[in-house]
Amino acid sequence: MSQSTLTNPMLASADQFLVNLKHSLIDRLPEVLQMPASILLTIVPITVGFATLFALSTWAERKGLGRIQNRMGPNRVGLPFTKWKLFGLGQPIADGLKMLIKEDVVPRNADKVLHFLAPLLLLIPAFLAFSVIPYGDGIVPIDIDAGLLFFFAVGASTELLIFCAGWASRNKYALLGSMRAIAQMISYELPLIISTFSVIMAAGSLSLVSIVDAQTGSLLNWHVFTPWGLAGFILFFISSLAEANRSPFDIPEGESEIIAGHLIEYSGFKYALFFMAEYLGMFAMGGLAITLFLGGYHAPFPFLEGWLPGVFWFVLKLVTIICSFIWIRGTMPRLRMDQLMNFAWKFMLPMSLVVVVAAGIWRFAGGPLIGWPLCAALIFGAYFALSQGLYRARNWSRREYRFAE
Amino acid sequence: MLGSGLIKGLKETARNFVGSYVSEERLPTIEYPEEPAVVKENSRQFPFLVYDGDEPEAGLRCVSCQICEKECPPKCIYIVKAKDKKPDFVGKQQVYPATFDIDLSVCMSCGICAEVCPFEAIFMDTEFDLANSNRFDGLLVTKEHLAKPNAHLQKIHPTLAAGIDQRRAEAVKKQEEKRLADEAKAKADAEKKAAEAKSASSAATPASTPAAGS
Numbered sequence: 001m002s003q004s005t006l007t008n009p010m011l012a013s014a015d016q017f018l019v020n021l022k023h024s025l026i027d028r029l030p031e032v033l034q035m036p037a038s039i040l041l042t043i044v045p046i047t048v049g050f051a052t053l054f055a056l057s058t059w060a061e062r063k064g065l066g067r068i069q070n071r072m073g074p075n076r077v078g079l080p081f082t083k084w085k086l087f088g089l090g091q092p093i094a095d096g097l098k099m100l101i102k103e104d105v106v107p108r109n110a111d112k113v114l115h116f117l118a119p120l121l122l123l124i125p126a127f128l129a130f131s132v133i134p135y136g137d138g139i140v141p142i143d144i145d146a147g148l149l150f151f152f153a154v155g156a157s158t159e160l161l162i163f164c165a166g167w168a169s170r171n172k173y174a175l176l177g178s179m180r181a182i183a184q185m186i187s188y189e190l191p192l193i194i195s196t197f198s199v200i201m202a203a204g205s206l207s208l209v210s211i212v213d214a215q216t217g218s219l220l221n222w223h224v225f226t227p228w229g230l231a232g233f234i235l236f237f238i239s240s241l242a243e244a245n246r247s248p249f250d251i252p253e254g255e256s257e258i259i260a261g262h263l264i265e266y267s268g269f270k271y272a273l274f275f276m277a278e279y280l281g282m283f284a285m286g287g288l289a290i291t292l293f294l295g296g297y298h299a300p301f302p303f304l305e306g307w308l309p310g311v312f313w314f315v316l317k318l319v320t321i322i323c324s325f326i327w328i329r330g331t332m333p334r335l336r337m338d339q340l341m342n343f344a345w346k347f348m349l350p351m352s353l354v355v356v357v358a359a360g361i362w363r364f365a366g367g368p369l370i371g372w373p374l375c376a377a378l379i380f381g382a383y384f385a386l387s388q389g390l391y392r393a394r395n396w397s398r399r400e401y402r403f404a405e
Numbered sequence: 406m407l408g409s410g411l412i413k414g415l416k417e418t419a420r421n422f423v424g425s426y427v428s429e430e431r432l433p434t435i436e437y438p439e440e441p442a443v444v445k446e447n448s449r450q451f452p453f454l455v456y457d458g459d460e461p462e463a464g465l466r467c468v469s470c471q472i473c474e475k476e477c478p479p480k481c482i483y484i485v486k487a488k489d490k491k492p493d494f495v496g497k498q499q500v501y502p503a504t505f506d507i508d509l510s511v512c513m514s515c516g517i518c519a520e521v522c523p524f525e526a527i528f529m530d531t532e533f534d535l536a537n538s539n540r541f542d543g544l545l546v547t548k549e550h551l552a553k554p555n556a557h558l559q560k561i562h563p564t565l566a567a568g569i570d571q572r573r574a575e576a577v578k579k580q581e582e583k584r585l586a587d588e589a590k591a592k593a594d595a596e597k598k599a600a601e602a603k604s605a606s607s608a609a610t611p612a613s614t615p616a617a618g619s
């Protein structure tokens with residue numbers, strides 16, 4: 001724990017406010033109830049908090065995309081039964097109600113059990129991924145030694161359920177869509193995991209808590225402010241876009257080709273569950289990126305530490321990451337399947353391996369003065385060579401029309 | 406360089422996002438029911454009949470010639486001529502429509518009726534929010550609801566109305582001049598005749614005077 005690094009005990013107590021609150025609540029209960037109450041007090045805030053964040057981010061996403069496209073975005077639904085529009089903040093409630101009362105269509109030929117189970121089971125890994133992320137000093141649901149490994153293991157199981165949904169729907173688009181989703185997720189899992197190697201090497205641990213502890217102090221101790229950390233963060237960020245099925249990697253639901261992909265036979269609340277799981281996956285990825293590269297729950301400057309609980313800084317960073325996800329979605333068009341695969345295997349994977357090497361050099365360079373230029377040169381050189389090589393290798397030529405004309 | 410296009414795109418969208426809060430140009434949305442919609446002068450929705458003055462019935466320009474009824478492509482105009490006549494704007498006696506109905510559900514807003522009317526009596530309105538809470542109400546628009554004052558035309562089609570008003574004012578002026586000229590001529594004629602009669606009567610025998618006077 002990083003309590004030892006905080007010199008002022010009063011500040012430490014300010015940071016520990018939430019932890020103390022929970023303990024004081026539990027201590028009032030009889031012995032038998034303490035364990036379940038403690039579990040409940042961990043699960044409920046996470047579930048409610050992230051579900052609220054989901055609702056708010058759908059609103060923010062529509063609003064932000066609207067502004068990017070010179071539109072207003074949702075601005076009609078406000079507080080029910082009043083004239084207050086509140087910039088359309090009531091929209092998520094209306095959306096949720098709409099999803100709840102919509103007809104739930106199950107295709108006649110579908111595998112009914114799997115079709116029903118897939119969206120429900122999908123929520124389990126989506127929420128489980130949140131269980132190892134440290135949200136504040138001492139606020140981590142389960143502090144296991146191999147937290148990072150657990151996170152990726154849980155994240156990988158969503159692929160199975162997406163395929164489940166596609167298979168159970170008995171629809172060619174659903175099947176094709178889920179196959180594409182799996183191809184994409186497996187391809188991007190490699191650079192995603194390899195780009196975290198550098199952090200593991202630096203922290204010398206797989207535990208997310210000790211990775212955050214390694215970044216205590218000021219902004220400069222964050223992993224993102226090292227050459228390998230910056231490159232690793234960018235690679236991780238791109239891969240997490242792909243893992244979360246976000247634009248420009250939202251191939252599984254290319255409307256013009258496979259309509260809604262594996263979601264095609266889902267309607268009503270089941271669709272909403274898929275949607276929610278997708279967003280929860282996005283938050284989990286954002287949370288992991290914060291933990292690994294952006295200093296976790298630490299404030300950017302030491303003098304800010306302790307005034308506000310670490311959870312505040314964590315949420316602030318998460319919101320920033322979500323906003324950049326939205327920004328990217330408003331900017332990039334969707335990639336083609338072959339472009340996606342090329343990018344994953346020919347660029348992302350070699351780059352992430354180079355970053356691992358750079359992290360090794362940094363470790364033995366003995367100080368940032370030598371480490372910075374060495375690592376930066378290695379990473380930038382690899383980047384330059386790869387991009388030039390890929391441009392050359394494209395070998396574009398005029399298209400020959402054999403039958404037209 | 407790989408990725409430079411991405412930066413350029415991100416810059417553009419950021420400019421749009423920030424610009425939508427500060428510049429009118431980057432957020433052209435009009436929040437319609439709260440803000441009035443800007444209606445273009447040349448837009449057309451549904452025809453209306455123009456009347457001069459304050460009396461819709463007396464000032465109606467339509468003379469019930471039924472050209473628009475015949476030309477209307479979906480045949481949604483229904484006119485019944487009145488049996489009597491009423492003076493038009495220059496004082497000439499003209500027939501007027503006893504019934505003038507247009508079916509809102511059939512009209513296709515083509516504006517041909519306004520195009521063909523030789524009496525400048527029917528024009529296209531720009532009012533577009535004609536929605537109704539009952540789907541059977543207000544579909545047949547009768548003469549009473551079609552009639553709108555000239556001021557309305559001047560408001561929605563200022564350029565068009567200005568030309569028409571000028572032409573009609575000229576016609577009235579010409580009519581007035583003609584009337585004055587006619588009157589003057591008639592007066593001159595009468596005077597001439599009177600003078601002739603006078604000279605004739607002085608020349609002729611007293612017995613022939615009644616014949617000359619007729």
Ligand code: SF4
Nearest residue numbers: 477512513515516518
């Ligand atoms: S606008 Fe066209 S359809 Fe409508 S009444 Fe006039 S001529 Fe008929």
Ligand code: SF4
Nearest residue numbers: 467468470471473522
């Ligand atoms: S509106 Fe015009 S064209 Fe139609 S009947 Fe009246 S005068 Fe004739």
